[in-house]
Amino acid sequence: MVFSNLVFLYVFLPIVLLIYYFAQDKLKNTVLLLVSLVFYAWGEPKYVFLMIFSIVMNYCFGLVVQRSRGKSFAHKTALWISILANLSLLGFYKYGNFAIENINQLFNLHINNNPIPLPIGISFFTFHAMSYIIDVYRKGNEAQKNLWDLALYITFFPQLVAGPIIRYNTIADQLKNRIHNITLFAVGIKQLIIGLSKKVLIANPLGEIADTVFATGPADLSQSTAWIGIMAYTLQLYFDFSGYSDMALGLAKMFGFEFPINFNYPYIANSISEFWRRWHISLSSWFRDYVYIPLGGNRVSEWKIYRNILIVWTITGFWHGASWTFMAWGFYYGVIISMERLFMQNILQKLWTPIRHIYVIVIVMVGWVFFRADNFSYSYGFIKTMFGFGGQIYNNQTILLLHDNTIMLLIAVLFVFPIYPYLKEKLEKSFQTKPMVLISKEVIGNITYIGLLLVVTMYLVNSTYNPFIYFRF
Amino acid sequence: MKISHYALVISFLVVIFGFGIVSKLQTDRPSSVFENRTLSQEPVKDLSLIRSGEFFKQYETYFSDQFLLRDKWVGLYTKLQILSPKTFVNGYYIGKNGWIYNQPAIYTPEDDLKKSAEALNELGKTLSESGTKLYYFPVPSKTNMTQRDLPKYLPEGVGEKNKQYLLSHLDRTVVNYEDFRPEYEKDGYETVKSYYYKTDHHWNEKGGFLAYKLITKRIHKDYEAVSSDVKKSDYEHKCYNGYPFSGSFNRMVFNQVSLYADTVCQYIPKTYSFKDYDVYRGAVSAENKVPYSNIYAEELVNKTGTFKYGSAFTWDLGEFNIINKKSQNKLNVLILKDSYSNAAVFPLAHHFYKTSVFDMRFNREITASDYIKNNKFDMVIIFYNDGNIMGSMYEFDKLPQ
Numbered sequence: 001m002v003f004s005n006l007v008f009l010y011v012f013l014p015i016v017l018l019i020y021y022f023a024q025d026k027l028k029n030t031v032l033l034l035v036s037l038v039f040y041a042w043g044e045p046k047y048v049f050l051m052i053f054s055i056v057m058n059y060c061f062g063l064v065v066q067r068s069r070g071k072s073f074a075h076k077t078a079l080w081i082s083i084l085a086n087l088s089l090l091g092f093y094k095y096g097n098f099a100i101e102n103i104n105q106l107f108n109l110h111i112n113n114n115p116i117p118l119p120i121g122i123s124f125f126t127f128h129a130m131s132y133i134i135d136v137y138r139k140g141n142e143a144q145k146n147l148w149d150l151a152l153y154i155t156f157f158p159q160l161v162a163g164p165i166i167r168y169n170t171i172a173d174q175l176k177n178r179i180h181n182i183t184l185f186a187v188g189i190k191q192l193i194i195g196l197s198k199k200v201l202i203a204n205p206l207g208e209i210a211d212t213v214f215a216t217g218p219a220d221l222s223q224s225t226a227w228i229g230i231m232a233y234t235l236q237l238y239f240d241f242s243g244y245s246d247m248a249l250g251l252a253k254m255f256g257f258e259f260p261i262n263f264n265y266p267y268i269a270n271s272i273s274e275f276w277r278r279w280h281i282s283l284s285s286w287f288r289d290y291v292y293i294p295l296g297g298n299r300v301s302e303w304k305i306y307r308n309i310l311i312v313w314t315i316t317g318f319w320h321g322a323s324w325t326f327m328a329w330g331f332y333y334g335v336i337i338s339m340e341r342l343f344m345q346n347i348l349q350k351l352w353t354p355i356r357h358i359y360v361i362v363i364v365m366v367g368w369v370f371f372r373a374d375n376f377s378y379s380y381g382f383i384k385t386m387f388g389f390g391g392q393i394y395n396n397q398t399i400l401l402l403h404d405n406t407i408m409l410l411i412a413v414l415f416v417f418p419i420y421p422y423l424k425e426k427l428e429k430s431f432q433t434k435p436m437v438l439i440s441k442e443v444i445g446n447i448t449y450i451g452l453l454l455v456v457t458m459y460l461v462n463s464t465y466n467p468f469i470y471f472r473f
Numbered sequence: 474m475k476i477s478h479y480a481l482v483i484s485f486l487v488v489i490f491g492f493g494i495v496s497k498l499q500t501d502r503p504s505s506v507f508e509n510r511t512l513s514q515e516p517v518k519d520l521s522l523i524r525s526g527e528f529f530k531q532y533e534t535y536f537s538d539q540f541l542l543r544d545k546w547v548g549l550y551t552k553l554q555i556l557s558p559k560t561f562v563n564g565y566y567i568g569k570n571g572w573i574y575n576q577p578a579i580y581t582p583e584d585d586l587k588k589s590a591e592a593l594n595e596l597g598k599t600l601s602e603s604g605t606k607l608y609y610f611p612v613p614s615k616t617n618m619t620q621r622d623l624p625k626y627l628p629e630g631v632g633e634k635n636k637q638y639l640l641s642h643l644d645r646t647v648v649n650y651e652d653f654r655p656e657y658e659k660d661g662y663e664t665v666k667s668y669y670y671k672t673d674h675h676w677n678e679k680g681g682f683l684a685y686k687l688i689t690k691r692i693h694k695d696y697e698a699v700s701s702d703v704k705k706s707d708y709e710h711k712c713y714n715g716y717p718f719s720g721s722f723n724r725m726v727f728n729q730v731s732l733y734a735d736t737v738c739q740y741i742p743k744t745y746s747f748k749d750y751d752v753y754r755g756a757v758s759a760e761n762k763v764p765y766s767n768i769y770a771e772e773l774v775n776k777t778g779t780f781k782y783g784s785a786f787t788w789d790l791g792e793f794n795i796i797n798k799k800s801q802n803k804l805n806v807l808i809l810k811d812s813y814s815n816a817a818v819f820p821l822a823h824h825f826y827k828t829s830v831f832d833m834r835f836n837r838e839i840t841a842s843d844y845i846k847n848n849k850f851d852m853v854i855i856f857y858n859d860g861n862i863m864g865s866m867y868e869f870d871k872l873p874q
Contacts, residue, residue: 010493045524182479189485403626404558446484458553
């Protein structure tokens with residue numbers, strides 16, 4: 001199930017809220033666990049058993065890792081077996097077809113390669129489970145003795161299928177004790193509605209533009225159209241995924257959980273390194289803590305640092321999808337971040353800030369071409385057209401796209417910047433001594449949120465175009 | 474601050490519980506007039522459907538289709554789109570003076586067009602072996618004829634090019650085809666527009682009448698017994714002013730254009746009467762015999778309700794037959810048709826003894842090929858609009874999906 005769906009908003013959520021808030025405190029986690037399983041099963045019932053298997057397996061691994069403390073070999077072995085088991089699960093479902101396809105090509109074999117459907121959210125729940133085991137091993141955290149609480153950590157529906165990737169440490173205390181109050185609930189509603197609006201009102205229309213452009217054959221693609229397409233896709237990805245994260249955070253708050261933010265206005269970054277500190281923060285920090293640092297992080301020789309950066313970013317790319325283009329996309333960032341570390345950071349710091357922003361946006365846009373395209377030849381052709389090595393400067397499609405979508409694109413660009421928090425802070429500071437203004441702000445704010453919910457509903461009733469991009473991962 | 478939070482929480486809960494509960498409690502609607510489609514019904518709780526995940530997909534479609542005030546939401550959304558700078562609203566362009574246009578074809582699917590040509594050639598060959606003539610009339614559609622009203626920045630439509638591509642692959646020795654477009658265009662663009670409804674995808678009585686005239690003229694070349702003496706003066710041009718008309722394009726944009734933008738008119742014969750026909754709703758049999766008004770222009774006769782193209786002429790029926798006992802010839806004719814023919818079939822029947830009208834889209838029991846085999850026709854006329862030049866209506870030996 002997805003959040004931006006009428007069944008979720010008007011059937012699932014009301015029923016869950018009703019049962020949850022009428023349940024006794026000791027049953028609340030059980031309620032959340034059961035509804036999370038229903039949430040997962042809604043899309044693909046058969047894979048709910050795979051997830052349950054993963055939970056039970058990791059529950060056992062957690063206990064084994066904890067009990068083997070003090071026995072160095074057994075401790076390490078238990079950890080590695082658990083990591084291998086999790087990676088095998090992920091590998092089989094996500095990378096199996098890719099591996100067979102490449103083996104067949106490389107060795108001219110004909111191994112049967114029946115496509116295996118990707119279980120929704122497998123990348124996320126596997127990473128949740130691995131972070132739990134590694135934390136028990138490394139930080140000496142107590143393994144969760146209550147299977148249901150561990151199951152809830154992994155399956156909690158707001159973060160189940162598209163993240164953010166929440167560390168076990170972050171949520172462990174909240175699983176036992178959390179506060180429910182009207183303020184947190186109201187803030188959760190606001191965040192949910194903002195996320196819905198980002199996804200439904202901005203990302204989906206942008207997605208239609210991007211789809212139109214990327215469906216255009218290379219011969220018909222003009223340079224301006226290519227830029228419009230990649231701009232739309234760049235904005236779509238941000239509003240789609242950050243919108244989903246906002247919804248997840250908002251829903252979690254409605255059930256008393258507080259998750260850390262996952263996006264922090266990434267497109268205002270001054271460098272690519274900074275961009276990745278602002279984009280999908282939970283994933284970047286996961287790879288930093290569980291891959292980069294164990295490889296030696298920054299505390300190794302200089303060339304090894306670059307090796308580590310390239311390894312981590314190539315894996316990050318591969319995590320996003322089983323294809324060479326995703327790996328290339330990750331490697332591309334590894335190269336750029338290495339170059340920034342090597343010499344570019346010094347140059348960038350001397351540049352006029354807008355130039356640094358343009359540098360980041362162009363690098364990111366080119367990266368998204370690899371991310372979007374199914375193969376290298378399409379990416380290459382598209383990038384060539386973008387930079388004037390193919391196609392006309394503009395054509396009728398460009399005019400049509402601009403005519404129909406300029407306002408949408410401008411609105412999206414506007415909201416990429418932190419204008420809303422800036423205005424909110426200014427307003428509150430300026431009028432903190434004028435209660436009537438503050439009351440009016442609250443009233444108008446509430447009307448706006450409910451209005452947005454109704455507009456989202458209107459779009460959802462009409463919409464047939466509602467895919468979440470990150471569901472692929 | 475806290476009061477404000479309470480207000481937001483209560484409002485939010487009222488909305489999600491209110492819409493959810495009322496949507497579930499209200500009676501499910503079978504169809505939507507606006508969207509011109511049947512609405513999804515609650516899926517069957519079948520274990521195999523649940524296991525495959527299909528149940529959940531069907532339930533989401535059902536809930537969306539039956540959501541409280543669905544028509545209002547869709548109408549509001551359409552209005553919002555009209556206010557936005559979007560060129561196409563729900564896929565349609567709303568032009569000046571109440572005209573609504575759809576998007577023209579912008580690709581030439583050569584393989585599909587070749588398939589259509591092969592099917593027509595094959596049918597023509599089979600028919601010629603039994604002495605039956607095949608006529609193919611891809612009559613000018615509104616989409617292809619009114620493209621010049623679309624904004625200049627749109628990619629150029631290739632509907633006409635596609636039709637010519639198809640015609641160029643036809644074998645003239647077995648398929649007698651005729652392109653009527655030049656005849657429609659000869660009096661200028663304003664005249665062209667006068668052949669079509671502003672708010673519907675069909676032509677009106679004028680467009681239909683011209684096709685009727687041109688078809689009889691063409692057939693007369695091969696059959697002298699078929700009169701080509703078709704004069705407008707032999708018909709009364711009767712218009713029904715002040716009656717609403719619900720055009721198909723207008724319904725797709727939720728009637729954002731006035732229902733009075735079009736006037737329904739009809740050519741009523743003065744020298745003969747449709748009442749004299751023996752009309753059969755289905756095959757020729759006593760139980761299928763109906764008054765002509767059961768099929769033709771029912772709303773015009775009753776003068777009630779809102780007119781649609783179907784009620785102004787004939788609805789799309791799988792099969793109906795007309796026997797014209799006063800005919801000067803004994804010709805037995807089959808018209809394989811789409812809805813464009815509805816405005817011309819009744820006057821055409823005046824020129825033959827028996828006219829069978831067969832619409833492949835609505836015959837789930839018998840294919841067009843079998844229907845032809847089972848009846849001995851003197852001629853087969855394929856009467857489709859020129860936007861309908863490929864796909865399932867050229868698969869004469871298949872039942873509709």
